[in-house]
Amino acid sequence: MSRIYFDNAATTSLDPEVLSAMMPFLTEKFGNPSSVYSYGRETKLAIENARKSVAKILNANPGEIFFTSGGTESTNTAVNAAIRDLGCKHIITSPIEHHATLHTVEYLEHSGQAKLSYVKLTPNGHVDMEHLEELLAGSPDRTVVTLMHANNEIGNLLDIKAVGELCRKYDAIFHSDTVQTVGHYPFDLKNTYIHFLNGAGHKFHGPKGVGILYVNENIHIKPYLNGGSQERNMRAGTENLYGIVGFAKALEMATATYEKDSEYIKGLKTYMGGKLQELFPGISFNGDTYGNSLYTVLNVSFPRNEKSDMLLFSLDMAGICVSGGSACTSGATSISHVIKALNNGRPEELVPIRFSFSKHNTKEEVDTVVEKLKELA
Numbered sequence: 314m315s316r317i318y319f320d321n322a323a324t325t326s327l328d329p330e331v332l333s334a335m336m337p338f339l340t341e342k343f344g345n346p347s348s349v350y351s352y353g354r355e356t357k358l359a360i361e362n363a364r365k366s367v368a369k370i371l372n373a374n375p376g377e378i379f380f381t382s383g384g385t386e387s388t389n390t391a392v393n394a395a396i397r398d399l400g401c402k403h404i405i406t407s408p409i410e411h412h413a414t415l416h417t418v419e420y421l422e423h424s425g426q427a428k429l430s431y432v433k434l435t436p437n438g439h440v441d442m443e444h445l446e447e448l449l450a451g452s453p454d455r456t457v458v459t460l461m462h463a464n465n466e467i468g469n470l471l472d473i474k475a476v477g478e479l480c481r482k483y484d485a486i487f488h489s490d491t492v493q494t495v496g497h498y499p500f501d502l503k504n505t506y507i508h509f510l511n512g513a514g515h516k517f518h519g520p521k522g523v524g525i526l527y528v529n530e531n532i533h534i535k536p537y538l539n540g541g542s543q544e545r546n547m548r549a550g551t552e553n554l555y556g557i558v559g560f561a562k563a564l565e566m567a568t569a570t571y572e573k574d575s576e577y578i579k580g581l582k583t584y585m586g587g588k589l590q591e592l593f594p595g596i597s598f599n600g601d602t603y604g605n606s607l608y609t610v611l612n613v614s615f616p617r618n619e620k621s622d623m624l625l626f627s628l629d630m631a632g633i634c635v636s637g638g639s640a641c642t643s644g645a646t647s648i649s650h651v652i653k654a655l656n657n658g659r660p661e662e663l664v665p666i667r668f669s670f671s672k673h674n675t676k677e678e679v680d681t682v683v684e685k686l687k688e689l690a
Contacts, residue, residue: 322669363561387511467600468610477506519563523556
């Protein structure tokens with residue numbers, strides 16, 4: 314049975330060209346980047362070249378890019394640093410953030426380190442900008458705003474330039490979880506008011522276990538991990554050398570083909586959305602599906618009944634990989650916190666499915682999945 318993979322928001326396949334770029338550093342170029350002899354110097358150079366490449370693509374300075382283990386570590390580092398090092402006593406976030414953010418801010422509130430506020434959402438899941446300004450204007454303490462650039466479940470996009478300008482107005486620190494958008498959209502960090510931003514290589518056909526944290530050069534924070542002097546004394550531990558090389562290569566490739574790939578993938582999303590609307594009159598879309606939304610994500614709610622209750626399991630048995638929410642809840646039967654927040658207390662009547670696409674998917678695969686859904690839902 315051939316498999317159809319429509320869960321690219323959870324992770325993507327490693328591109329063979331990325332693997333080829335990584336292979337020398339998995340084999341003969343194995344020196345520790347902190348060593349002074351030639352084996353170490355060549356691997357250190359590879360890391361610094363990767364840093365320069367990433368910085369150029371994001372229009373940042375190389376000194377603002379730090380390599381991490383992924384989005385979760387980057388988010389934890391940024392939010393904790395805002396409280397510990399930058400004088401923030403108030404956190405503003407939304408109820409539909411990734412758990413890497415939500416669990417971090419909840420811990421900081423419960424441990425008495427910061428006050429926590431949740432910004433309201435519009436009916437289709439966007440941040441209510443008026444309420445965000447009210448929260449910022451009414452805060453007696455310095456605030457950190459942590460809002461994701463694109464929601465990983467419903468795909469809604471945040472206007473990070475507009476949020477940045479609000480943060481500038483109220484002297485707030487701004488962190489954005491950009492895991493779903495680095496490698497999928499262009500960035501211009503030199504002309505964006507933002508202090509922290511993160512990315513993860515496995516979301517754009519790079520390796521797992523490697524990410525970045527952008528730290529604006531105008532702020533100074535202490536290390537989150539202590540030990541050696543790696544990453545300019547900011548992130549102790551021997552570097553994930555081949556992961557870093559792979560991250561940069563994947564980002565270079567994604568940037569080179571962004572216009573073509575985004576247009577193609579958006580076409581798949583639109584095509585599938587139209588087919589589903591035509592065949593399943595009872596469905597609804599979650600989020601701002603055809604508006605300000607990721608071109609990779611289509612989140613659909615099917616009316617709950619005996620057949621649809623088993624939809625995720627049945628699709629899996631048919632060789633179709635999708636999820637009910639984020640990767641943390643893939644395969645789980647509980648409704649995600651994002652869908653609960655959007656459906657005003659009636660999420661139990663719905664079976665949400667997230668379909669997320671990559672450049673490797675085809676219209677033929679969409680047709681196959683839609684035909685299978687006709688049987689199963």
